[in-house]
Amino acid sequence: MPQTDPKTIKAQLRKGELKNLYYIYGKNVPEVEKLTKQIITAAVGDNEEFALNKLEGRYLDTSELYDMMQMMPMMSDHNCILINDYNCEKPRENMAGLKAEDLNKKLVDVLKDIPQYTVVIINVTGFEISVKTDFKTGKNIIKDKNKKLYDLAAKIGEAVECPIKTVAELAKDIAASVSARGSLISLDNARELAEMCQSDTLTIKNEIDKLCAYAGSGEITSDIIHNLVHRHSDVTFFKLADAVAVFNKRAAFDALDELMQDKDNRGAVLANITASFIDMYRASCARKCGKQIPDVKADFAYVWEFKVKNAFRDSSRMSIRRLRECVKILRDTNITLNSGGGDEKTILEQTVTKMLMTKN
Numbered sequence: 037m038p039q040t041d042p043k044t045i046k047a048q049l050r051k052g053e054l055k056n057l058y059y060i061y062g063k064n065v066p067e068v069e070k071l072t073k074q075i076i077t078a079a080v081g082d083n084e085e086f087a088l089n090k091l092e093g094r095y096l097d098t099s100e101l102y103d104m105m106q107m108m109p110m111m112s113d114h115n116c117i118l119i120n121d122y123n124c125e126k127p128r129e130n131m132a133g134l135k136a137e138d139l140n141k142k143l144v145d146v147l148k149d150i151p152q153y154t155v156v157i158i159n160v161t162g163f164e165i166s167v168k169t170d171f172k173t174g175k176n177i178i179k180d181k182n183k184k185l186y187d188l189a190a191k192i193g194e195a196v197e198c199p200i201k202t203v204a205e206l207a208k209d210i211a212a213s214v215s216a217r218g219s220l221i222s223l224d225n226a227r228e229l230a231e232m233c234q235s236d237t238l239t240i241k242n243e244i245d246k247l248c249a250y251a252g253s254g255e256i257t258s259d260i261i262h263n264l265v266h267r268h269s270d271v272t273f274f275k276l277a278d279a280v281a282v283f284n285k286r287a288a289f290d291a292l293d294e295l296m297q298d299k300d301n302r303g304a305v306l307a308n309i310t311a312s313f314i315d316m317y318r319a320s321c322a323r324k325c326g327k328q329i330p331d332v333k334a335d336f337a338y339v340w341e342f343k344v345k346n347a348f349r350d351s352s353r354m355s356i357r358r359l360r361e362c363v364k365i366l367r368d369t370n371i372t373l374n375s376g377g378g379d380e381k382t383i384l385e386q387t388v389t390k391m392l393m394t395k396n
Contacts, residue, residue, distance in 0.1 A: 040194045042071050048194075049078045054114065056150040057193030059186050061160040061178075065337075066237045067198035072118065072159045079116040079155045080109075087112040093122030093158075094129045098142045105146070105154045115154045121162040121334060124181035140184055147188060158185060162334025164341045201237075206230040210240060217248040220255040228258065232265050277312040277346075280362070280391050281353040288388050296381050306373060306384065310366040315343060316351035317359045323348065324356065355396045362391045 048054075058075055060068050080087035089104050096119060109115045127139040150156055160182075167176040176197055178186050189195040201209070207226035214221045221229075229247075233239040243265050247256045250264060276295070279288035295305045322332045333344050351359065369387040373380060 040196050042067060042196060042198055045071060045194060045196055046074060049074055052078075054078055054155055055193040056152065056155060057147060057189050058155070058157045058196065059159075059189030059193070060157065060196045060198065061165050061182075061186075062196075062198030063164070063200045064198040064237065065161050068159055068161055071196065071198065072157055075155070075157055076116055076118065079114040080112040083110070083112040084116075086110040087114065088116045088118065091117065091119045093119055094127070096122055096127070096143070098139075098146050101143075102146050102149075105150055105156065107154075109153055113153070115151075117154065117156045119156065119158045121160055121330075122158055122185070123160075123163055123330070124184055136181065140181065144184060144188055147185075148192070150192075158189070161337075163330040200235055203227050203230045203235060206235055206237075206240065210244060213241075213244050214248060214256060217244070218253050219248045219251045221247075222255075225256060225258050225261060229261055229265065232261070276309060276388070277316060278350050280388070281316075281350045283392060285392055288392060289385070292384060292388055296384065306366065306370060306387075309384075310363070310370070312347075313359065313362050313366060315347035316354065317356070317363055319344065319347035320351040320354070320356050320359055323351070358394045358396050361394045365390045365394075 045058075054075075060071055062068055076084065076088060087110055091101065091104075101117070101119075104117055105115070107115055122143070124136060124140045127136055127143075128134055147156060165178055165182050166180040168179050169175070170177050176199070177183075186195050204227065207223050207230055210226035210229055211221055211223055214226070229243060230240060233243060246264060247260065250256075251260060276288055276291035279285075279291060295309075318332055318336060322328075327335075329341065329344050329348055332338070332347075333341055338344050354362075365387055369383060372378065372383055
């Protein structure tokens with residue numbers, strides 16, 4: 037059976053059709069989690085406490101999994117098992133004395149014998165799977181060892197990718213979501229909102245809540261969007277963080293000038309600068325504890341892995357003590373801006389100067 041799209045799975049669930057094995061992955065992590073939840077609900081209803089077992093992929097014990105699969109359902113028609121973030125490239129947290137191929141084979145063998153009353157869901161939310169695009173079909177093909185689980189699910193169950201939606205697709209979703217809240221928005225303005233949020237579904241949801249609360253039963257116009265929504269520019273925030281890390285004064289102020297062009301959302305500029313430094317602080321602490329990029333992405337529910345990668349790269353040039361000082365400076369700046377005193381641009385320039393003066 038070929039790869040299935042999320043809409044097809046949802047249609048199957050509405051008809052009461054359940055498969056014994058699902059493999060769900062993709063860059064649209066919120067959609068992965070949403071689809072996982074819908075399958076669980078279809079399998080066990082409101083009886084998750086009794087009929088759902090959650091297993092962490094990096095600590096998976098195939099013997100324990102087999103025993104769980106054989107258990108008869110309690111208070112529901114199905115026994116459901118969720119395996120989160122099993123990575124065939126590195127199946128265990130500690131691979132000392134173990135081979136990935138052996139562990140993967142054991143898991144595949146166990147999954148070939150799923151009882152009819154058991155539903156196993158394998159989803160990926162904490163690491164990025166390497167894919168390539170088949171230009172004939174337009175679909176993605178997994179390149180790494182995770183293709184083994186994907187192929188098995190495609191054969192005996194369902195293999196589902198949740199890709200990032202296009203701006204046009206998001207615009208339709210935005211219009212529908214706004215309408216459900218009693219407000220109005222044109223497709224053109226919905227597309228602009230999607231672009232301003234860089235197609236990040238979590239950010240879009242938060243902005244919709246804010247815009248609908250403001251517009252009430254009226255229309256969300258382009259002016260309202262520009263007044264209330266900050267246009268995301270992660271690249272520039274990374275430039276600023278990188279410049280501070282290497283004490284590059286000119287590059288830091290060039291990045292700040294670019295960010296400050298958004299005169300109506302300077303408070304949001306500070307929030308995003310702060311977020312960049314918190315990302316680096318997390319990465320620095322993780323590195324000190326021996327943790328890697330997938331660990332940080334999973335622990336803090338990052339949607340985009342490149343943000344964590346940038347944080348690991350930039351934080352390597354700054355000590356934890358210096359990062360902590362920068363976060364404190366940004367905290368104090370937020371208090372100053374909220375107090376309403378002083379010119380915002382001047383305050384932010386002073387903030388960048390203070391951070392450049394910190395030492396490793």
